[in-house]
Amino acid sequence: MYKLFSIQYVHGNKYRDLAVQRTVKKDVIEANRGSIYADDGSLLATSVPKYDIRFDAVTVSEENFNAEVNSLADSLAGLLGKSSGYYKEKLKKARRNKNRYTLIARNLGYSDYIKIKSFPIFKLGAYKGGIIVEQRTIREHPIAGIARRTIGWQSSGAGIEGAYGEDYLEGVNGERLKQKIAKGQYKPINDENEVEPKNGLDVISTINVNIQDIAHHALLEQLEKFEAEHGTVVVMETNSGEVKAIANLKRNSKGKYTEQLNHAIGEAHEPGSTFKLMVMVAALEDKAVDSSTVVDTENGILTFYGKHVRDSKRGGYGKISAARAFEVSSNTGIVKLVQKGFKDDPERFVNRLYNMGLNDKLGVAIKGEGRPMIPHPNDKIWSGISLPWMAYGYGVLLTPLQTLTFYNAIANNGEMVKPRFVKEVRDFKSRKPIKTFEKEVINPKICSDATIGKVKEMMRNVVVRGTAANIYSEDFSMAGKTGTCITDYGNKNAKKQYVASFSGYFPADNPKYSCIVVIHKPNTSIGYYGNVVAAPVFKKIAKKIYTDTPVVDEVEIGKSEYKALEKKYEEYLVKSRKEYKGVPDVIGMSGMDAISFLENLGLKVKVIGNGKVRKQSLNVGEKIDVSKEIVLELS
């Protein structure tokens, strides 16, 4: 009696709290994370459940286990790849050790999970068959290894996943109080959720699966061919700045090429000869040089403070115009032109580069953008060789995406647009865009139209008769600039390593896309020049896009002159498009029309004579019976 009283009142609160604790829980209603789509609506990343399968070796009866263990092991071997003996041993061992939680397989997809559920023993279910299924939600990329780095990862914050995760994809988890009921379920206590969950929004990226596929495989093929260390390709739509494809491949320890780092965005490196475009634009704008200015490339060697600038062609090119120096990528030619124009006032030259935004980050949404570096004459690192070296792309740093943005600006007649990876954010249910990302202009006009015309002509000629003549095609036009640049030159003892690149746009007039290809450290015994290693990837992409775009021919046809015929046809069309429950009236119709008309209704038609229908064997309005035959008498 006392005990009862004591429990009720003395310890009452404690036990009541305990009861609440045991039966009521605060339940988190997880918000679904949004998916990432390609520009055509293909899925790039989404959350899917994955299954871990475990086995409770004790719960299965002796009889069932012995009878089926062999066939279960066979089935598992068939699905999961290891030998049947391996699984047999594993299952038996688990049984011997009374292991109730033996791991069978991890991270199974849905279809495999369904298969495994139907295997012998397992198909008996959790209590008789001992199958334990654990489900988790993970993030999956349906197009596998392609564009992986740019799509990114939720956990590391890389790529689009990272950049748009918190604001859009994530959503907000909901919360509510639930009370325990039978079957291990909980029921909500209040009608309303205490905190409503808000599902994440879908992100539509600018990536085009087809172009991405081409770019990825073209790059892969070239990396394998030249045994290069890593490489990157970016394809951008000229006018909008939408990145249509971005591939980054690097050789891993097993010798396979995979997406590991976003080189295109993150890796600032010395651009080499592709930088000659920026140099040429600056010099032309300054009027220090014109495309027809003649320059003596001497013997292909210049010396500054005991260091040499060499042409890739021994002995140089003799006396050539500035435009030709660009086409054949003469280092000595370009260096001399820049020296002549800016030796006494290098600041003027550097400021021109700065004014075109070349020393600033683009500020792309994806994190980890590399910082560009163009030294200023006031900087400590500036020296007598800074200017001449800069003229052919050494001593400066740019990421492939920054270089591409500049080339794209030239292709886009001077309007520099910021590369974009995301088009819009959409609500999954209503399919309505919540936010659209518009084109962003960094600089509406980086240089004069006259300069653009001149450098465009030069870049076209690079492909027609310059360093990249090897990729010239009669069918479609391309324009661009090759680059071959020595890297890791600090180490004098090591073998020379190169960075081969090609940057440009296509078609040459009225460009649609611009593209950059950068391949690091190819095997020099196979090849290392930009035109040989990088340019073919560019050509492949340009060609594919060209062959995929239909050529439209318009043919004009005047209206038919046979008015009567047109009218009859119209009448027939109206009649045949109606729905009929009964046999229609075809008297007066031409035989040919009547046959097709009735046969389309499912009737069998027999015709006697020719001409127009005079008599029909089935009455008008009679229910259509497909087994019946209708006889038409024509005259």
Place this chain on the structure above:
Amino acid sequence: MIASSHNAEKKVFAIGDLDKSVKELRSEYVDLRSQLMKLKMESEIAEKMKTRGLKSSEVPPQKIKVVTR
């Protein structure tokens, strides 16, 4: 009171079951879709067609548009 409580519990079970099937259907959808994505990728098709002696076209397709005035 008891009846409606039971009723509510029944609904909770039903919701639980439906939730599970939504999840399963969603995973089936994604699984199949990702298989389809891989299959319809051009590089994949080109590889398969090699055995049949087909390769991709070298020239763009021609489209004839008929305009009546």
